[in-house]
Amino acid sequence: MDTILELADEYFFDGVYAKLVPKQVPLANATTNFLGEQLATTSAWERDSDLRICLSLSVFLIVGATLFYFASATFSYFVFFDKEYMKHPRFLKNQVRLEIESATKAIPGFALLTVPWFWGEIKGYSLLYEGTPATLLEWAYLALTVPLFLLFTDCGIYWVHRYLHHPLLYKHLHKPHHKWLIPTPYSAYAFHPLDGYFQSIPYHLFVYIVPMHKWLYMSMFMFVNIWTILIHDGNFISRSTIINTSAHHAVHHLYFNYNYGQYFTFWDRFGESHRAPTEEQYDAELRINKKTWAQQAKEAEEIEGKVLKTSKQKVN
Template sequence: MDTVLLEYADPYFFDSFYGKILSSQLLSNSTLGPKLLETVGTWTPDNTYRQFLSIFILVTLGGWFFYLATACFSYYFIYDHDMMKHPKFLKNQVRLELECALSSIPGFSVLTVPWFLGEVKGYSLLYADSPKTMYDWVYLIASLPVFLFFTDMGIYWIHRFLHHPLFYKPLHKLHHKWIVPTPFASHAFHPLDGYLQSVPYHLYAYLIPMYKWSYLGMFVFVNIWTVLIHDGEFFLHSDFINSTAHHTVHHLYFNYNYGQYFTFWDKLGGSHRRPTSEQYDKTLSKDVKVWAQQSKEADSIEGEDSVKAKKYFN
């Protein structure tokens, strides 16, 4: 991904950033300033330290931008605000989700930099040549569902293992604090949790050739999809797509629907729970009796620490 971004960011931003901003009067007058300036002055665009820092800045700023832009749009124009009356909706939850996500994104970023740095150094199988022949176009188009299938498989198993007692409390439980999530919960993870679930995306680029612009586009799509499955609006009634309704079931009842895009792996792994009229019927989805029953079941699961191993691997 950052092979594309650095190609444009270096001449239009980072050359100036390292040449001027780091040589500011404040830095020059500091104790470490002259030594740091001397070091940074040797950083050419292909310097590994410069690339590492540049990628970290790009991923962090990009992560904040895409998260806030997509989540804000979804929250104000799609999200059903009546769900904030649900008894499992926390006090000041939107603020808590925002604080968690914004503070975690730099952690996601620094952990993922080595993958992106490898791409920039040419170790991945991303390719830059535009499609020219019919075969090139067929391969490019076919690579998109293959990417989704591969990453969905990886995320399913990583997500499922994150619900195991060994990993749930220290890593994944934070995300399940949001039993009735808003779009701002989409990136409200423990940094290591968020990183682990991103590994299949990075691994794909090192295993299967993919056009670099397609790869970048899929990363944008991934971030949008992650927000949309937390928006509480159930436009899609599908037994094949792991839709918002399926992911709502996951947050309410914990032990089901670990997939990201499809229900295939949940069905194969025995963890699929089909959404019902609780989600699809607008009257029932806001019924206080339904909410009370959902809260009772969620409390029961929480009372068992949410993670009895026999529920996941029987």
């Protein structure tokens, strides 16, 4: 993020801060415009100012996440998403619009919450490193950090996600995301800001405890965001029993208490929360059969009712 912010400073933020918070410069060093007015060429806020870094990160993350969301979700929606699913009885009226509204409200919140993590990276508190590996051992370690990152974050997200289904938390934090029983790619970011932030913590935490090359980390960070879109795309091609596919995640949205994992099914099997997709996800005809939809809707309503009932009992 330090290199990205440096580029953003050079091509955008330097000029903005020079105008918003100008620095007084000696007359001999000043530039003038065509009216002969003195212009400040620098800002009183230096690039290494904590306030400036946090403000720049806030703007960059909100704008960047919003653009990424619309670009990737729109691409997935028009290329992969099966529009027949929009006829499902649990697909809400104007759902795509509602998902987009929910996501655009959530993005600023969880983006701002992640600013301290990126600030720490820029300030050198993480274990990110740079440079080209010089030895075979360094290359081997570089490659090893990829599965380490996936395994670590999959474990973390599983437990965070599972606890978000606890009756005391579900109604307040995670229920907004389960409003979309039949999700579209636009639902990927359509959640409570704290929900999205808590599930992102393992991504950030990893590089504070495990050394990782900064560009590899940025690549993996992009990958997990793309993955989040893809598991909501309703395109059930893979029948993997190891990878937590979009079919597995569709089961999670329908039946709530299963398939909390992000990439793999291991932790769900370990935690006895695994529910394998069936032909109702994989078979093209059965997937859009009205009897199948009716049964899905009935079971989903029964499970949701139990969850909300338990939630009320816990609160009381």
